[in-house]
Every structure is written in C-alpha cells, then in structure tokens.
Amino acid sequence: MSVEALAGAPGPTLAERLNTVVRPEFRAAVLVPAVGDPILGSPACAVPRCVHSSRYGGLCLAHLARWKQAGRPDRREWAQTADPAVMGHRPLQPCLVAECGFGQHRYQLCYKHSQLWDKRGRPPLDQWRPVLAEAPTPVCALPGCVLWAELDGGWCRSHHVRWRLRGRPPTAEFIAYCASYGEDRFDLRALPPALRLEIGYGLQCRVDAKRTRTTPRSIKPLLDHLAASGAESLLERPLTEWLAGLPAGAALHSPRAFLSYAIDCLLDLRDGTGWDSEYQRDVWLLRRLGIAGHGGARLDFTAVQPVWLRDLAKRWCRWRMSCGIGLGQLRKDRIAIVRFSRFTPGLANSAGPGTLDRAALEAYLARLAVEIAHPK
Ligand SMILES: [Zn+2]
Ligand SMILES: [Zn+2]
Ligand SMILES: [Zn+2]
Known part of the structure; x- marks a missing residue:
C-alpha cells in the first residue's frame, strides 16, 4: 500500500499523538512570536530599547508612523535618537487634579472630577482645588500602569x-495581550480545535527544524482560507486538492510550502518514522529514515514484481543504506532491479527464486542489451 493510499481521515491516534507532542506555547489560539524569533518572528525595531518587532524598513508600526510624521528623515539616524516609548508602553496620564490618581476621562480630568468641574461652571483649572473624591485606591493591575483602578475589573x-x-x-x-499590542500574530481562533492544533504542530515543527522562516503575515491568507473551508483537519483532503482550491492570496510560495510541510509533518506523526514503520511500506520516504536534505525524496518499490522479489529488493536496499551508500547510487540500484523484474521472462508471475535459472538470466541479459543502450 502506498503512503498516499494510507492518507485517509485521521483516526483518534493522530489526535492523541498531537495532544502529546504539541507544546503549550503552540496550543494558544493566538500565538504571538517573540520579538526577534528567527523562524516565526521579525527582527526587533531599529529604535534602541523599543520592545516591538520591525514591520517595514526596520521599524515597528508605531515608529514607522512617527518617522513619517517627522518628514521621513534618514531612517537610521532618526531611529538612533527616537523616543522608544510607543502606544501601549507610554504611561497613561493621571487626572490634572493634584494627588488624584485616576486616569483622564474628559478635559484631562478623571470621570468624577470632570463631572464636578462641569457642575462648578468650569473654573480655571490651575486655580481649582476640589476636595478629593475618595482616598487613594489600589493601582491598575496592568504592569507598568500606575493609575488608580476604578470600576469592577x-x-x-x-x-x-x-x-x-x-x-x-x-x-x-x-x-x-497588552504586552504584545501591535505585534504580528498567528490568529487561529477561527479554526476548529483539531485543525488549530494541527497548524500549531506545523509551526512547532518549523521552529524545531530551524530552517524556514514562517511569519504570521506570510501564511495569513492560508489560515483565512482554511477557516472558510469548513475543514476539521488538513488530512481531510489530499494535498493536491488543497493546492488546487487555494485562492490567489494563498497560492503564493510561502502558504503553499507551509501547507505541504504541515501535511507531511502530520502524516509522519500519524504513520511514525524510522525503519519499524517505513520498512513495511513499498514507498520509502527518506526523511522518515533520518536522511535529511533531500526534500521529498523517496524510493518507490511498487514497480518491482513479484512481491517476493520486492521484499528481497527492499532488504538489499536497506542493507546498502546501512553501509552508507548514497541516494544517487540507491536510485540506480532500484532502477536496475525494476529492469531485472521486467526483462526476465516469467519472473513477474513466479512464486520464488526457483525460476531464476541460467536460461532466464541469459534471456534477461540479452533483452537488457537490446532495450537499454548503455545499461549503467
Ligand atoms: Zn519601535
Ligand atoms: Zn481626578
Ligand atoms: Zn491602567
């Protein structure tokens, strides 16, 4: 049975395995990459001590806007002297009434003082000395905010x-949420829980593989499409069907590559890796055998007939691989066995190696010389 034939609806086994292997940070419905994360994130903003990721031209969105307001001077020079405090990190201002610690509501006064100021006929603020409405209260629960807490939260x-x-x-x-305000994020809230976990696993694999950058913006069109598709799992459809149905925004290289990568990761997780699970298959995916760097390279034995010869061919190839024979040679070996299987009269229907007598081998060599001009 081929790997593709095994790719049906995911059984509970895959769900169980995902539950075991996906780390907590990749289970979040909204995943905010750390600033400067080499795979999922973006480099830090060029303004020293700014806590945000860069979006365009080395600046975070807030600093980019401020740089434009400043008349677009030399960006590097400007960044070195810019104020690092931006929205969400600049302290909120308290009420103008001395010793009042509530946040501003109207007229730069807190809610109660703004009401009172209206009632008093709006006297000049610098001469207005109202009685404090109440004693100091605990400060806001948000780290860094020193305003007094009010209302019920x-x-x-x-x-x-x-x-x-x-x-x-x-x-x-x-x-x-406030600490990551303005940061690019993977928002998986629109996906059903199983699919969300699958995407989280794909991202986790990308991070662990440390090879391909995958930013939230690069796969957002894909996530939108998946949410709209109504699918519960990536394995519901074959990759070719997913790819054919992608809208233009998601049909770019990054989303396509991530989709295909995530499906591979899920199939590997479901089917297992290593010789124990791969040897019995007739198509070996080399990455599952720990042979890295060949992309989707495979050794396909399905053309080797009959089955007893295929079993021997697989055994021989595994032995060759354990001896350190390279992929190029293994591919030639496989072609040689396929030809042997095709050109030897009676072999494809035989029950065992008994058919391989001298006459059969001579017939094979004769046909090989005719069919393949340079059978190397
Ligand atoms: Zn910044
Ligand atoms: Zn006040
Ligand atoms: Zn606050």
Whole structure:
C-alpha cells in the first residue's frame, strides 16, 4: 500500500499523538512570536530599547508612523535618537487634579472630577482645588500602569475600556495581550480545535527544524482560507486538492510550502518514522529514515514484481543504506532491479527464486542489451 493510499481521515491516534507532542506555547489560539524569533518572528525595531518587532524598513508600526510624521528623515539616524516609548508602553496620564490618581476621562480630568468641574461652571483649572473624591485606591493591575483602578475589573479607566472591548478576558490573558499590542500574530481562533492544533504542530515543527522562516503575515491568507473551508483537519483532503482550491492570496510560495510541510509533518506523526514503520511500506520516504536534505525524496518499490522479489529488493536496499551508500547510487540500484523484474521472462508471475535459472538470466541479459543502450 502506498503512503498516499494510507492518507485517509485521521483516526483518534493522530489526535492523541498531537495532544502529546504539541507544546503549550503552540496550543494558544493566538500565538504571538517573540520579538526577534528567527523562524516565526521579525527582527526587533531599529529604535534602541523599543520592545516591538520591525514591520517595514526596520521599524515597528508605531515608529514607522512617527518617522513619517517627522518628514521621513534618514531612517537610521532618526531611529538612533527616537523616543522608544510607543502606544501601549507610554504611561497613561493621571487626572490634572493634584494627588488624584485616576486616569483622564474628559478635559484631562478623571470621570468624577470632570463631572464636578462641569457642575462648578468650569473654573480655571490651575486655580481649582476640589476636595478629593475618595482616598487613594489600589493601582491598575496592568504592569507598568500606575493609575488608580476604578470600576469592577481591577484596571484603570483606559485599560478597563480596552479590556471590556476585548470581551473581558482573564487577567493574565489581557496582560499578555497588552504586552504584545501591535505585534504580528498567528490568529487561529477561527479554526476548529483539531485543525488549530494541527497548524500549531506545523509551526512547532518549523521552529524545531530551524530552517524556514514562517511569519504570521506570510501564511495569513492560508489560515483565512482554511477557516472558510469548513475543514476539521488538513488530512481531510489530499494535498493536491488543497493546492488546487487555494485562492490567489494563498497560492503564493510561502502558504503553499507551509501547507505541504504541515501535511507531511502530520502524516509522519500519524504513520511514525524510522525503519519499524517505513520498512513495511513499498514507498520509502527518506526523511522518515533520518536522511535529511533531500526534500521529498523517496524510493518507490511498487514497480518491482513479484512481491517476493520486492521484499528481497527492499532488504538489499536497506542493507546498502546501512553501509552508507548514497541516494544517487540507491536510485540506480532500484532502477536496475525494476529492469531485472521486467526483462526476465516469467519472473513477474513466479512464486520464488526457483525460476531464476541460467536460461532466464541469459534471456534477461540479452533483452537488457537490446532495450537499454548503455545499461549503467
Ligand atoms: Zn519601535
Ligand atoms: Zn481626578
Ligand atoms: Zn491602567
């Protein structure tokens, strides 16, 4: 049976294996790569001490906007002197009333003081000395924010609004969201749970292989397409069918390559790697045998007939590989055996090596000389 023939709907085994091997950071519904992550991330912003990844021209989005506002001076020079504090990291300003620690709501005053100021007929602010509405309260739960907490979430007013707009997530999740605000991210929330885990596994394999950069932006069109496809698993369809159905935005090299890579990783996980699982197959995927650097290279024995000869051919090839024979020679070996199987009269229907007498071998050599001009 070929590898393709084995690729049916995923059994519970694959789900179980995914559950075991996918690490927690690749299970997140929203995966934010660390700044400067060599595979999933982007290099840090060129502004010293800026905590964001670069997006265009070596600058994060916030610094890029500020650089444009500055009239697009020499970018390198500008970056060296730019203020590293950007949106989400610049401290929010408190109410203008002395000793009030609530965040600003209107007129640069907190909610209560802005109401009171209106009631009092808006006196000049620098001469207005209202009584403090209440005693100092705990500060906002967001690290780095020193404003007083108000309302019911434990956040200052501004962070409360942002938290409410996010749908009131758990505290830790909201803190993580704010810390990565503006960062490029893999958003897998629109995918069904099984498919989400499969994509997470593909990303984890990319990170572990340390070879191909895979940024959120490069595969976003693919993720959008997968979400819209209604599929529960990448293995629901053969790769060719997926590729044929990709919309233009997802048909670029990166999304295509990632899709094909992720499916390979899942098949390897499902079918196992190493000789124990691969030897019994008639098509050997060399990467599963630890032979790296040949992409999707394979040794296909299906053309070797009959089965007893195929079994011997596989045994011989495995032995040759264990002796360190290279892939180029192994391919020639395989072709030689296929020719032997085709050109020896009666061999393809034989029950065992008993048919290989002198007459059969002479007939094989004669036919080989005719069919192949230079049988090397
Ligand atoms: Zn920046
Ligand atoms: Zn106030
Ligand atoms: Zn706050």
